Amino acid sequence: VNKPDNNTQGGGAGKYGYKIAVVTHGASGDAFWSIVKAGAEKAGSDLGLNLTYASDGDPQKQAQLIDAAVNQKVDGLVVSMANPGALKASVQKAVAAGIPVITINSGGSDSKAFGALSHVGQDESVAGNAVGTTLKAAGVKNAICVIHEAGNVGLEQRCAAAKTALGGTMTNLQVDNNNLPAAQATIKAKLQTDPSIDGVVTLGGQVAVVASNAIGEAASTAKLATFDLNADVAKAVQSGKILFAVDQQPYLQGYLGVQMLALYKSNLNVLGGGQTVLTGPTLVTKDNAAQIEKLAAAGTR
């Protein structure tokens, strides 16, 4: 177990050596954001950068983390903006201090206005839209959307977009991400009470697995689709328990964000000329799940 520790150390010998800070709103331990972090760190070690990653779901605290990075006079800043208004002042302070900023994942519409160079990824609603559309095509009319963290902006956006695209009924169900057996019982309870449910949308790989168990135990025929990947999801997609998974390629969001800063700092390049760089969504289905499973197990997909 030897992973290069590129957080605290300066970069690979003789490479760029820039000090880059990534500040996101993802909770530590969140599967999606751990892949973003992995991508950013890989870029850091590939390019020989001095990279720090910090995150806090509370917008005020995220803003304070950005301020701390600006104080440290980093050479570049990667920020996810789930709550653009809240970060506006801090991001603008960074820009004013001459620090190039790339926004990732969310906040694309405000990116330019705040003075960021570019935006990588897209709002959650794009992925949600993909899920809704695909489920609709599969004939789903009455679905539930399983929210595993109450009040999380990103999760709500995913459900809302999926609902719009689906057209039929979609109700939200709340479960506790940190007690998955209980989450399974809750999903099962929902399926038992309403046998007409023919679709289940989960918003994370871990919940997808228990949802597929719940569907089995409740003897329901509901089709299951999920956001985000992990090895178990890839396996379940192969075996047909999960219809498909939508992948926003979080690894790319982390990697490209950092890479673009390095390119800008060294060569004043801006990928896409400042246009939003899309990273997805891609669908993982029976066809491609087998190859992706290994990558997911390695924490890069």
Place this chain on the structure above:
Amino acid sequence: MEPLLEIRNVAKSFGNVVSLHDISTTVHAGQVTCVLGDNGAGKSTLIKILSGVHQPDHGQLLIDGNPVTLGTPRAALDAGIATVYQDLAMVPLMAIWRNFFLGSEPTKGWGPFRRFDRKLAKEVTRQELLDMGIDIRDPDQPVGTLSGGERQSVAIARAVHFGARLLILDEPTSALGVKQAGVVLRYIVQARDRGLGVIFITHNPHHAYPVGDRFLLLNRGRSLGDFAKSEIPLAELTRLMAGGAELEQLAHELERGGGAEKVGREMREESQTFN
């Protein structure tokens, strides 16, 4: 003369335990009423009713002849009744002077700047305790670190300071040394002479008799009688309290047992003055 306080047919049960049954007595201004009785007789229960801690199940309290309801200790205090509880009612972590004035803090200043007059409080506390013969080393010492008797003295000094019309003391002398006990008795007399009514609970007839004007005897929650001093001599009071015959028998028993004769004899000799 209208009695300061009259207790009429008061009764109190806790769940299935009958603590007090049909108790009546009176307390006159400038007089001391002693409540005497065995352990568990209901003495503390009675005074907790008088100080607003418990509500009686039956019966009435009258102050100056008017029926009153003492719903809270505050109400009792406002009616001029100050109590030294057997379990003392002190906050162990708080400084002595803060405990002394707790619930009746002197203030100075005005409006939003009205504040606790700490200097006055410390001074009064120190002085009142000195008057009792307790020289506290540091009024900022938490009450929890005082000895049992020192704590008792603080509680008494507080009640004496705040007792406006009626002073109630629940076994104030039991934890005290001889000297301090003497001081407490003097306080009782002084309070009486100032025209206060006093209710004094004790196990010691030698403490009760010199200062008491009335004697209420309780046994297992019931009244054994409510006597004026003129109606009952010290010997009779001692006998009633001590369960005279029983004590005789005890001394007798001790005498028979192994090496205990001498004690038995001594105890019997003492049984008249026995506390």
Place this chain on the structure above:
Amino acid sequence: MEPLLEIRNVAKSFGNVVSLHDISTTVHAGQVTCVLGDNGAGKSTLIKILSGVHQPDHGQLLIDGNPVTLGTPRAALDAGIATVYQDLAMVPLMAIWRNFFLGSEPTKGWGPFRRFDRKLAKEVTRQELLDMGIDIRDPDQPVGTLSGGERQSVAIARAVHFGARLLILDEPTSALGVKQAGVVLRYIVQARDRGLGVIFITHNPHHAYPVGDRFLLLNRGRSLGDFAKSEIPLAELTRLMAGGAELEQLAHELERGGGAEKVGREMREESQTFN
């Protein structure tokens, strides 16, 4: 004869408060040592050192002539020392019988099926309390709902039951009625006659003198003397404890003040037998 317990030059301070200074005395098997003194004299501190609650800062304890360290109350109990603490050491929410056997529960059964012998515990508790003249209504009653004196009786009954060699009682009679106090004295004598050493703390010379063999007098943390019974008559003991002259003066003062003459006179008359 080798003393059961010897205390040699023991001293103890709490922070900046010197509670005990250079105290020595002995307790022989089959004898009663009384510790007397004013409030705050350090009596409770001394017995807490003997029962393993506090460690002395200086000095030594010897049992049967061998120096011992009583690091915990358990160690003291194992050395056969049982104590009735002034603050009783009871758990208010627990039933009487559970408190009685707390820390020394009888068990039956074997291995993983070894369990608390509840029947035995309840029976013994009931019987021991009956022997003290306390007829508890329900051994399942939480100790917290007992009256002060009832609680005291439970603590004494427990110590007597478990005291193997040395029994220590810290003001056991102060909260008790006359009858119960008599019973406690009888217990002390019985324990003595069974060959136990007893340390008995009290403010009451009339309780101390009949049963005591040695008298240790403390004042403000220092020893005023350690007397055998033969060396000191009751009157002298009373005088030493009461601070004789002061009491005289008190009575005198009372006499001068307003209506307090009579009390003053009575108190002076009593001052010899005064408790």
Place this chain on the structure above:
Amino acid sequence: MAGTVTGVVKTDERVVRVGLLRRLLVKPELGSLVGALVVFLFFASLSDVFRSPRGIANWLDPASTLGIMAVAIALLMIGGHFDLSAGVQTGTAAITTGLLTTYYGLNTWVALLTSLALVLTVGFLNGYLVVRTGLPSFIITLGTFLMLQGLNLGVTKIVTDTVQVNNFDQVAGYSVLHAVMASTITIGGTGFQIAILWWIVVTIGGSYLLLRTRFGNWIFAVGGDETASTNVGVPVMRTTVTLFMITSAAAWFIGNTQIVRLTSIQAQAGFGQELIYIVAAVIGGCLLTGGFGSAVGASLGALIFGMTSQGIVYAGWDADWFKFFLGAMLLLAVLANQFVRRFAESRR
């Protein structure tokens, strides 16, 4: 005059007769029993699936996991302490077992014993620090809670590069583990989780320990008055440390049940559950200040919680309001509980 000194007084005029019903009323678990009945009837009237066998099997499932932890926490709370790290310890135990087997190829049973030893050490440290420093357990276990949370995540990420441990179904002996910890028992056509059985065993065991053993007596004593307990020779340190270790052992069992059932475990498993354990114990009549409570009560508390959290789904209420209903239920339950207890005591 009172009776003679040594005479046996047969009846005591001060004691009013107490009926069986009234004696029942003062038990700490009564309030929660009533609460459980009310909650059951309430949801049963709203949804017939809720009261059907498969509905019952469904809500008994989360109740059982919670119940096992709640009994352990109840013992600890009666002993006067909290354990905020209990939830995260379930994760620590499962992650340790999972990593040791799936990533380091250790023998399954050795891995199980290792993870047990690890959480027992955590429990020991919790208890030892609490007793030695005299600091409140709330703050000590908050410290271990945060540290374990960090450890669970940090170690999982270092070893697996992801935030979860997978493939536990491929370890040797999985089928045995599954049979013991995660199989279902079919009664009348409905499958019930075996954890329900363990729950019943733990509840009975906890009650026995509390009420019938000397250790149980010490638990009440240490929680009721620590100084008094020390003074009469109760081994306070040993009792307290053992209680924390019992909690850790329960967390070990629950954590490993979870990894066996799901075949995977996430780094943040168990986080936030500690409050729910405490809630269950308190609904079940445990005093937060120690010295009072029961194992059966804690189990009933878990049952109420399980019924409520699933019942809301069966009743089809809006998920956004879930927490609101939960809070209202909790308040109602404890208020009713308290009301029954007060009533019972006044009638005693």
Place this chain on the structure above:
Amino acid sequence: MAGTVTGVVKTDERVVRVGLLRRLLVKPELGSLVGALVVFLFFASLSDVFRSPRGIANWLDPASTLGIMAVAIALLMIGGHFDLSAGVQTGTAAITTGLLTTYYGLNTWVALLTSLALVLTVGFLNGYLVVRTGLPSFIITLGTFLMLQGLNLGVTKIVTDTVQVNNFDQVAGYSVLHAVMASTITIGGTGFQIAILWWIVVTIGGSYLLLRTRFGNWIFAVGGDETASTNVGVPVMRTTVTLFMITSAAAWFIGNTQIVRLTSIQAQAGFGQELIYIVAAVIGGCLLTGGFGSAVGASLGALIFGMTSQGIVYAGWDADWFKFFLGAMLLLAVLANQFVRRFAESRR
């Protein structure tokens, strides 16, 4: 023989002289003062930005918000109670103000007053229920915590269809609000948040209230021994309810500061912060059991927390281990605190 009965004994041979230093040592806040120094020196040695003016301004910012709440919670804890709903109440206050202005077009000042009235009502209910039922505040406020969490989410979603309230910078009077609650004060070229000023004011006010007023005396009394306080006539109900309402008022201030600064507020704002408030108060020397503590100590606790959470970033430690470091810091802080206190007391 002792001195005469009424004689003034000038010196007491039993009292060893106490130096000023030693007297300082017994203050509840001393341990946390030492802790704050140690934490500062530690991170200052790791990062020079941390000790630069802009670094200090940065970590004073989270410390100030936390500190204001910590002082209120410290008062409550000295009074013997918890408030688990305090964190969520900040969200409730901000969401109410935000929705009333941006969605219902209410006058900003009226909306502010309305949200104040709302959270004060919550505080009143918390206190009233705690005193009336005699249930532990932990469980009562856990109930309101859950209910408010549900309400915040449910109401926000109904009104906005999302989980946040935006555009607060477009309400009338925003600039005034911003100046009062969220502006920065430039000292020596570095901008300091105005909240730091408010924090200092609140700390001084809290200390004054506790130590110099009769209400402060009641707070200590109610937390130290409720029965004794009742018996000597302290208005226990009024004191307790007021303490809960003070906490609510602080939550109102902090919540509205947040919506003013961020111009938006999330439905889950404040959730989870309640534990941190308590941690800060405890690091600052408050006893969890009530009756002991100080406002200054709580502020120092907040300072330690703020320095630690930002210091970890300045030191460049891996975020995955953040919680681990935090837990270790907390444990070290309270252990050091306790050690100092013990030492001080033994020297007293």
